[in-house]
Amino acid sequence: MQILVPTTVTEALPEIAGVDYDYYDPAVPLPPHYLGAQCLVVWGNTREQLVDARERMTGLEWVCALSAGTDLIDSVGFAPKVLVTNASGHHDAPVAEHTLMLILAAVRRLDRFYAAQVEGRWASELGGVQPPGPQRDPSTGFPGLATLRGARVTIWGFGSIAQTLAPLLTALGAGVTGVANSAGERAGYPVVGVSEVLDVLVSTDILVNILPSLPETQGIMGETVFDALPSHAWVVNVGRGATVDEDALDSALRAGTIGGAALDVFAEEPLPASSPLWTAPNVILTPHAAGGRPVEVDRLIGENVRRFLSGEPLNNRVN
Template sequence: MTTVLLPSSIALSPALPDGVRAVTYDVEQPLPDDLVDAEALVAWGNPPVLLADAARRMGSLRWVQTLAAGPDAVLAAGFAPHVQVTSGRGLHDGPVAEHTLALVLAAARRLPELVRAQDAHRWASELGGMQRSPHEGGDFRSLSGARVLIWGFGSIAARLAPLLTVLGAQVIGVATRSGERAGYPVIAADELPQALPGTDVLIGILPSTPSTRNLLGAKVFAQLPSHAWVVNVGRGSTLDEAALLAAVREGRLAGAALDVFATEPLPADSPFWDEPRVLVTPHAAGGRPIGADTLLADNIGAFVRGEPLRNVVRR
């Protein structure tokens, strides 16, 4: 009998093949001794210290399925090299795309400043009235005709790009290789110096890896026009927060909308909280893995049959 441990943090009921039992465990507590011999572990919202505890104690473990799009927390937990790791890539495409669109529209329509004006009971007439496009010497105020660059053009970007297009944006992706994905032009990183000066919104959907650490940094910001906004919904480690804050405060960037941070929860004394042209959301873009039962059913079946799994991160 193969045992698969399901997290208590989400209601799951995947179809199970014969010879498999699913047991729900409390993600907020160390695994009880009678579950440490399980062969498979599904992770969602597990505190890092408890993931590391599971990695030390689960001697029979052969596979970890995280429902998160990014597997960095599981990879950092210290599971043995022979333990296969699969991600929740694809489960968050819709929610993250919707949240990113909300952030971009909030930036365009100046919602951070308007909400602050509302809190102060102030009619912010300077944020309304006659509005020019940035290409006419104005600010970024609309997606109609806006040039949007999405760095990290995977399945989330493929879901987001058509939403931006419907509202009139011109979308270009950035990935490791140039070409075309989901019907959109994609450039390689070495082509950024030509693309950044004409960008109105730079969206980061990059994973957390050694090569992406602080990739959204001072060199990139210096090549963007002063009316540009930066939106980050990938991982906090990919953004140089000090460089971004300096660029916004000095007027070299118009503002930023951030859902992820290097330290989470964002400390109460972070300067981002009170910066007028920075919108903060609490890592809220995902949080709802849609289709998790289907992914689990597929992968559990493949696991017991010895077949390749979906979304493999580490074999």
């Protein structure tokens, strides 16, 4: 079995009898002697490269994506006979870590500290004596919550990433409520259904979006959601950009309907220079950086190769 592995994968893959790993550049078309491979591992590939692989790989049976989402692969449209798997679960810790960083930056207003540093200004208004607990009243003077202890965090999309993030927030004293398609309890946290989300948002300090891009989630976070949030609340998006109505978000930021936004994903990436989000007030931007470090992909690939060879169902199959 020939498996094509992008050079973006640096882990040593397990030796398996009858399996050859051949490495390729994910930014250029495959050389002719690779076109008969049965498996294409995808990580950091350009769309053009994947389209070329779809057209020229006549023996392809399995696309092994190392991303949690498969939006790009879906858009390329491999043949229905080609199995597609993802790396769901292998991005949980890195994404949770990045999300916590964005939340803390928003709560403590790291963006304001950095702006003062660039100006060479000692930002005394951000330090010194501050009222205890979350500062939800703008008259306190501090332009953020100031602390997670006692803060109310709502995580919309309460899957494995959220369940990794939630205990970190709990350890810092925040209260966490999840939102998912079905209500109940997950990993010890209360979860409400989407039909109840507006009731929860009215008392939310930080809304974290970890939603996938699906037909039913397109633009789901829009004017209605932003209007329901308190004016001090921050929106953090590490899910998919398509789930947010960016025009409505920009309007809410400029009108002061919400306190701010910390965003890692966008409807169009890279974020165009013309996007108003670059200049909207109280915004922290990162360039889709949360999930770029999947863990234990050697184990994921090795186990699925074994399953493929033995005819067993593959783990993390998405089609």
